[in-house]
Amino acid sequence: MSDVAPTPAGSAATADRSVVRRLLHDPLGAVALGFLALVVLAVTFAPLLTPHDATTAVITDALAAPGEGGHLLGADSAGRDVWARLLFGGRFSLLGALLALTVAVVVGGLSGLVAGYVGRWFDTLASGAAAVLMALPGIVVLLAARSVIGPSAWWAMAIFGVLLSASVFRLVRQTVQSVRGELYVDAARVAGLSDTRIVLRHVLRVVRAPIIIQAAFIASVAIAVQAGLEFLGLGDLTLPTWGGMLNDGFSRIYQQPLLVVWPALAISLVCLALTLVANALRDALEGTGSARRPRPAPATSAVQAAPAPGAASADERTILQVEGLRVGYAMPDGTTTEVVHGVDLTVRRGEVVGLVGESGSGKTQTAFSVLRLLPEGGAILGGRVLWKGRDLAALSAREMTAVRGAQIAYVPQEPMSNLDPSFTIGSQLVEPMRVHLGLSRVQARARALELLDRVGIRRPEQVLRAYPHEVSGGMAQRVLIAGAISCRPELLIADEPTTALDMTVQADILDLLRDLQAELDMGVLLVTHNFGVVADLCDRVAVMQDGLVVERGATRDLFVAHEHPYTTQLFDAILDPAQVREPYRPPHADARPQEVGQP
Known part of the structure; x- marks a missing residue:
């Protein structure tokens, strides 16, 4: 890193x-x-x-x-x-x-x-x-x-x-x-x-x-x-x-x-x-973002893990239940265009559910409906979004604000665009903890250092003082993950969390998400188009096409025996059969190899 x-x-x-x-x-x-x-x-x-x-x-x-x-x-x-x-x-x-x-x-x-x-x-x-x-x-x-x-x-x-x-x-x-x-x-x-x-x-x-x-x-x-x-x-x-x-x-x-x-x-x-x-x-x-070298700080202890889950029943562990969700957008001519048509979805505590589909399938609209953050003109036209029995679609704006961040957190796909360039990283991590957890500035800053250390940032004190443009994309994504878990949420919605990152950093972020999900016993709703990410993280999968869930099931079962033609089409797109290429042999491969370091 x-x-x-x-x-x-x-x-x-x-x-x-x-x-x-x-x-x-x-x-x-x-x-x-x-x-x-x-x-x-x-x-x-x-x-x-x-x-x-x-x-x-x-x-x-x-x-x-x-x-x-x-x-x-x-x-x-x-x-x-x-x-x-x-x-x-x-x-x-x-x-x-x-x-x-x-x-x-x-x-x-x-x-x-x-x-x-x-x-x-x-x-x-x-x-x-x-x-x-x-x-x-x-x-x-x-x-x-x-x-x-x-x-x-x-x-x-x-x-x-x-x-x-x-x-x-x-x-x-x-x-x-x-x-x-x-x-x-x-x-x-x-x-x-x-x-x-x-x-x-x-x-x-x-x-x-x-x-x-x-x-x-x-x-x-x-x-x-x-x-x-x-x-x-x-x-x-x-x-x-x-x-x-x-x-x-x-x-x-x-x-x-x-x-x-x-x-x-x-x-x-x-x-x-x-x-x-x-x-x-x-x-x-x-020009207030001029650089100044800070003093390095020693590494801090990791964030405390959530208590181990008890022997609760499957129904008691259900935290999110989407029933018949319909989402639409008002058009200039007065009509409404529906983009999500009766989606059913369940997420339990401690499991990862993948929401898979190509662009325009409605998966992000479904996730934003859970957060009640649809773009301007969008609205929930029907159905229920039950959060531990409460219908989020019926909550007031004040009540929904109390749910976001504290109980339901979000990790976006564009890490650099989701950090305000006018504020230091530490400032952006501290503020939600002060709002939701009631911590003092000193307490919130100490916890922010713990979180940065937990998500694998080697110099948390230095990153805490940095502005977003001074860190890499992978580090910015780790910062956003630290912010998402800062208030100990029960559900984490991750929207294409590795799309903007290179392959090496993607693997590190997936490992981090897997560890945090198990450590904090969170439910995770993973929005993605990448079946490789699904295979690596998800317990269950729901496949979306044109605003509908066309197939669902356990990850292993879906990979072994999927039934819907659209699911087959997605698998064929990423697992297209091809001939194995011959090993690469450079020109003059038979010549005597040179020692490393020779011209």
Whole structure:
């Protein structure tokens, strides 16, 4: 088994420090962040930085040049100190932009998350509302609002935030839809994590980078629009703002041109700094997977085996019983296409049942029906899926979430796609154990190390700190198996668990599954098209064709005397008779062989 590459630290605190280091190492980002920090500090502590009041007019100081009469940047047409108005005006301009940004991100971000992840009627309704908002001319809406609510800067920015929320909604919705179908999201759902946890943990990690860029754009536009309204004289004239200063400076541009320069410079530099910081922060967040060599950890003890099975009857050991299962998908024309037609299936504790068939036979749809994880549009049309006597098809979403991962686990066929690239392996192993077993983070991490050691990973501490792209496919599959058994499930559904692996690794994974199944006394439903895997692992076999189980029986019996023509066809496809080839003889085979190492 190959070793992993040098790995990064897996803790959230270390990742946060890495983000800060990357941000500070970006020259433009560091300078822009420093400038924004100075602006925020200056407007916050404005009374300490100027002896003048921003609204006090001294007529004798009107249009004073910089430095005259104790005015650092001069005085405006009413004799008010420009430096004081710049500081105090920054408070209202920045707070107004922050208000618009908050409304836009909260309204647009939350609705985009729900619409992109859940969809259905809310997606249709929210998408229509966003289209209407984007069609409205912002300035016209703000002018109309002013005639109703008066020249309130706060109400204007709140309304402008609602208008801008449409762009946030569309961005978030599109990003969430692109990640919703990722296999690692399905893997998290199979592990028993609730939709809320999946959204907060996996989906938001993908959404955050585009949201940061969009937030900088919204803040800049809000500052510019607010300044534009005040420049036109439509803002609250009692408040010192940068737009109001532009209005006053423009009216006196021939007498004191610098009155326009100061607020224009403040607006331009703040907007530019916001953009630079957003780009640098986006790059820092996307680069948190930089490599760092960890300290090796000693091997840990193996996971404890489940108690040995007692002398229970066959019926008492039945954990899964599928009766007359029918699965269908809704079509755009309103009809329903049925893909599974009345499947019956039984899995007992401690046995491996193979579900065999070619692609499109319905075996994966049957397995997903047990997990209640059919793709969008799919539904159980009839029959029952009895889990220890309870019909899974009738359970609520909350009840089904408690079953997945804790009682029924799943091992997929694409190991690399079922691990979230944004999180370390340890983080993804720890979370389901904390949810289902109630372990502390330290306890869950210790158990994760035991599990990695049990599934044959030689350096569990190093792999625990690794990101998915830093391990091989075989090791990733072992990680997924460790995660599947982490909550001691009673049934393991393995969907083509060796298809994406080379032959040597396949054999190791099959040996591991066989050992774990016997050790933990699990029932296993093995979905496969490979009769070699069936012969190696399965106690009983069910053969599926076109959504129907056409033949079933003990593995040995089926291999010796199968009856259905489709089963015979499958065997013929993999056991096609052929002449035995002659041993390979290289050219000049009669020549004297060279010693090993000779040229």
